[in-house]
Amino acid sequence: MKVFQYEDKEKKGEKAMAVDVDSMLQGMQDLEESYGVTQEKILDNWYELKRQLREVLVAQLQAEQAEAEKVEKDKEPKK
Secondary structure (H helix, E strand, O other): OOEEEEEOOOOOOOEEEEEOHHHHHHHHHHHHHHHOOOHHHHHHHHHHHHHHHHHHHHHHHHHHHHHHHHHHHHHOOOO
């Protein structure tokens, strides 16, 4: 699943995150091919996609927080 950042046109200067639709649809297709397309399986597949998306977003946020902490640490005066 591909996630990317872009500049939000409505909120000048702010960055937003989005998921590439093609990669999302490909993920859904892969799940359908593996697990089937019954009503129950489609629901399970949807929850799996949500879980994968949450993992990607959490990893992205953790990376951003680590980078921000590094920048703050670099700003501290050296002893």
